[in-house]
Structure formats: C-alpha cells, structure tokens
Ligand SMILES: Nc1ncnc2c1ncn2[C@@H]1O[C@H](COP(=O)(O)OP(=O)(O)OP(=O)(O)O)[C@@H](O)[C@H]1O
C-alpha cells in the first residue's frame with residue numbers, strides 16, 4: 001500500500017479565453033503535492049486561488065493541461081478506484097425530483113451494495129447529517145445548508161477510504177459546522193484520508209494534520225498548521241477590570257471597553273506590568289500569549305501577492 | 318452496463334415526476350373528440366381519419382418530447398451541476414450518456430404504447446370490431462418509436478457540444494431535412510458536375526432518413542407493411558443510433574464541466 005493517498009504531480013490547468021481562445025488564463029500552475037494516508041489535509045486559499053480547480057481535476061470533472069495525479073496509487077482515470085473516493089462538490093445541487101433518501105439510494109446503486117445494506121446505510125447517513133426528519137421532502141425544497149448536508153451524506157455513504165470535500169462548512173449554521181468537524185474527526189479516527197478546502201482558517205487549524213496554502217494557482221506552503229507560521233510568542237495580553245480612576249502610566253496604553261481593559265505587553269515586562277496594575281487597584285481577569293496565527297501567514301501571502309500584482313501592473317505601463 | 322441501467326431508471330422516474338405522461342391526457346381528449354366527430358359525419362372513411370389523426374398525434378407528441386427532453390437530458394445536469402457528484406462515482410461518462418438515452422427511450426416507449434392502446438380503443442369504438450389487418454397500426458407506432466429514438470440520439474449529441482437552444486434548432490432542423498432526404502436522393506445527378514453529384518450522394522447517405530419510418534398511408538388504408546421494411550428500419554435505427562451515440566460519448570468524455 002502506497003503511503004500517499006493522493007499524489008499530485010505538476011498538475012496544471014489553463015482556460016483559454018478571448019477571441020478564438022487565443023489567450024490563456026492559468027488557474028493552476030504546476031501543482032506538486034501529496035496527501036498522506038490517514039491524515040486530514042486542509043487546502044486553503046482565497047477566492048479564485050484554484051482550490052476547486054484542483055479538486056475537480058482530481059475528480060476528472062475537468063481535464064488538466066499538463067500533469068497527472070494518483071489516488072490510492074491508481075491513476076485518476078481508473079473508474080473502479082472511485083469506489084474508494086467520496087466527493088462533496090462546491091455548492092452541491094442534486095436532483096429536484098428526488099427526496100434525500102431517494103437520492104442517496106440512487107447514488108448507492110453505483111457502489112455495489114446489497115439492497116438491504118443500502119437502505120440501512122441511507123437511514124444512518126441521514127441521521128448522521130441531521131436530516132432524518134426531512135428525508136421525505138423533495139430536494140427542490142431544501143435550503144442551502146440542508147443541501148450541503150445531503151452532499152456530505154452522499155460523499156461518505158459508501159464508506160470510502162479517501163474523502164475529498166470542497167468547502168464542507170460553507171452555508172452551514174454553527175451547529176452544522178460543529179457536526180461537520182465531528183464527522184471529519186470521526187473519519188480520521190476510522191483511518192480515512194480527508195482532504196478539504198476552506199477559507200475558514202480556524203477550522204483548518206483545529207482539524208488538520210497538515211495544510212497546503214494556495215494563492216493565485218500556486219502552492220505557497222505545505223506543513224502542519226503550526227510550522228507554517230513563526231510560532232514565537234509575540235508578547236502577552238492582560239485582561240483586567242478597573243473601577244474608579246487611576247493614574248498608572250500603563251493605563252494609557254490599554255484599550256478600554258466599559259470597566260474592562262486589554263493591554264499588550266512584551267513577555268519580559270509582564271510581571272512589572274501586573275505589579276503596577278495591582279498597585280492601581282485593578283483586578284486581573286486573564287493573561288494569555290499572543291501567537292501568530294495561520295491567518296496572519298495567509299494574509300501576508302495574499303497581501304504580498306496583491307502588492308506584486310500591482311507592481312507588475314505599474315511596470316507594465 | 319448495469320450502471321447505465323441505474324441512470325436510465327432514474328431518468329425515467331424524473332420524466333414521470335416532471336409530468337411527461339400528462340401528454341397522454343391531451344392525446345385522450347383529442348381522440349375522444351375525433352371519435353365523436355367522425356361518428357357524426359363520415360360513413361366508410363372512419364378508419365382512415367381516425368388512424369391518420371391518431372398516428373399524427375402520436376408522432377407529434379413524441380417528437381416534441383424527444384427534442385425538448387432529449388436536449389435537456391445532459392445539458393440540464395451540467396447546468397444545475399447535478400452531474401458533479403454523480404460523475405465522481407464509479408461510472409463512466411459513456412455509461413451515463415447511454416443511461417440517459419435509455420431512460421428517455423423507455424419513457425417514450427411507455428408513453429407511445431399507452432397512446433397506441435388508446436388509438437386501438439377508439440378504432441374499436443367507431444368500427445365496433447378490430448381485424449387482423451389493423452395490426453398495421455402497431456407497426457406504424459413501432460416505426461414512430463424508432464424514429465423518436467433516433468431524434469433523442471441526435472438531440473443528445475448536439476447538447477453535448479452546444480447550447481440547449483442551438484441543440485434544439487439543430488435537432489429540429491435535421492429532423493425536417495430528414496423527412497425529405499428521399500427528394501435529395503432523387504435529384505437528377507446527371508445534370509450536376511461530378512463533384513456536386515458525389516457530394517449530394519454522400520449527403521443523402523449521411524443525413525438521417527426519417528421518411529422510411531412513415532407508413533401512415535399504408536396504415537390508414539389497412540395495407541400490410543412488408544416484413545423487409547420492418548427489418549430494414551430496425552437495423553437502420555439501431556446502427557444510426559449507435560453511431561450518433563458513439564460520437565456523443567466521444568465528445569462528452571473529453572468535455573470539461575464548467
Ligand atoms: N470554466 C472556467 N473558465 C475560465 N476560468 C475558470 C473556470 N473555472 C475556474 N476558472 C478560474 O480559475 C481560477 C480558480 O478558480 P477556483 O474555482 O479553483 O477557485 P477556488 O480556489 O475554488 O475559489 P473559491 O474559494 O471562490 O471557491 C479562478 O480565477 C477562476 O476564474
């Protein structure tokens with residue numbers, strides 16, 4: 001068994017456009033990436049970065065200009081290999097005329113499951129995604145979040161080894177997002193490989209063993225969420241309450257909300273600051289470390305990209 | 318093949334739920350009106366009128382369904398993106414296409430059979446009895462069904478590489494041309510330049526010939542259709558559909574979904 005569940009080699013997608021399709025827009029440029037067996041891999045990037053393009057290439061919904069990919073050691077053109085894959089499309093939409101249970105039953109028929117097993121699974125999946133009460137309603141009457149849930153159900157219905165989800169949290173309420181997170185963790189516990197795209201960095205940080213950051217069709221970094229950013233503590237934050245006036249010098253640096261204050265200090269000044277605040281009669285509520293987050297890494301990359309793009313524009317004139 | 322069957326059954330279910338079979342109500346009303354009208358005016362020509370009218374209605378209703386739903390079969394799934402999740406399943410694109418074709422042909426078969434039954438009932442009502450020669454009506458209906466399958470295949474092919482509207486126009490255009498292919502074959506090639514003659518000959522072979530499927534005149538007068546024609550039309554439809562569907566599969570298998 002190969003160690004990488006998904007291997008992507010030099011995957012490139014260009015879309016021709018304009019008069020006679022002479023111009024080309026590169027949506028994905030020489031992507032090289034592996035997703036290891038049993039890991040949860042987050043694929044993050046801003047809108048239009050090429051996340052969906054990559055996933056659709058993997059699913060053979062679109063075809064690459066160059067490059068190749070293998071899933072579970074098989075080339076992606078291998079239809080039988082698709083038994084082992086679950087896929088949730090971006091903004092999923094399903095047959096209007098079917099109910100959720102019928103739709104899942106229809107998809108299950110492609111998977112060589114015995115009829116009794118099929119029915120049983122469909123019921124279990126609907127329950128798992130919280131649709132067991134709505135399964136008799138035709139899908140045309142489903143809300144966006146409900147469609148997203150059915151979409152997730154059809155992706156994991158046949159117990160696939162590799163699950164690829166394109167923005168699984170989009171359109172879900174907070175409870176739904178929690179449920180999806182739980183489902184992803186459960187898949188991981190069962191030894192499945194999960195790759196999902198998202199713009200929600202906290203989800204990626206919370207769930208992923210590794211993330212890949214893609215911006216402008218190019219992969220900018222792959223690694224554990226913690227290693228991508230400089231994890232050196234960037235100071236401490238003190239939260240305190242102060243009733244009545246005081247002339248402690250630090251107070252001028254704090255941000256105030258009602259009787260609560262928030263103060264950012266360097267690590268080595270922490271104890272001195274606490275002394276001073278206590279002397280002024282403040283009640284310390286919490287002290288926490290300030291760390292660089294994935295978000296900052298991400299924003300830096302995107303920011304640099306924008307700056308570069310505008311620089312190119314200027315020099316192009 | 319089994320997977321194509323799964324797609325076909327879903328397509329059939331979709332057509333039924335989209336109320337395609339309601340066309341039967343229209344047909345029933347038309348035939349009842351015709352039966353009453355014929356009963357009042359004509360003596361001796363009931364057979365001709367009822368059969369011509371019934372077969373025409375069966376054909377027109379079938380052609381409309383074939384063209385419009387045939388074009389929508391694939392383009393609607395691409396448009397609404399219902400295809401995405403499906404094509405990620407272990408199913409090949411040509412299996413999907415074949416299933417879609419099979420599903421609509423099944424729908425048309427059920428619909429057409431029901432209308433044929435209705436027609437026989439009306440004939441029984443106006444003539445008070447049915448004879449063996451009336452079986453020719455069933456042959457005519459069978460030919461209509463073959464023709465419809467051919468139209469569905471063409472609609473499917475066009476919808477694989479162009480917009481739904483253009484696909485409808487192409488299909489209807491080709492159908493109309495196909496009704497007059499015989500005229501093309503009968504053109505006086507002797508007066509043309511050799512190149513022109515060759516071109517005309519090839520074109521008349523290439524275009525679908527829908528004229529052969531029309532045996533309405535024979536049916537209306539209760540004349541038997543020769544067995545050779547039944548065989549020829551069946552073969553023609555099977556071969557032509559296979560070629561058109563293969564072309565559609567080739568186009569569709571390379572297509573990038575948006
Ligand atoms: N059919 C198409 N024709 C032309 N360009 C396309 C097509 N599909 C996608 N693109 C382009 O490819 C780029 C990447 O798109 P993609 O859908 O992969 O982004 P994404 O990372 O999934 O973004 P989002 O977070 O908004 O879903 C975009 O710039 C988009 O305009």
Ligand SMILES: [Mg+2]
Pocket residue numbers: 051052053090166
């Ligand atoms: Mg996307």
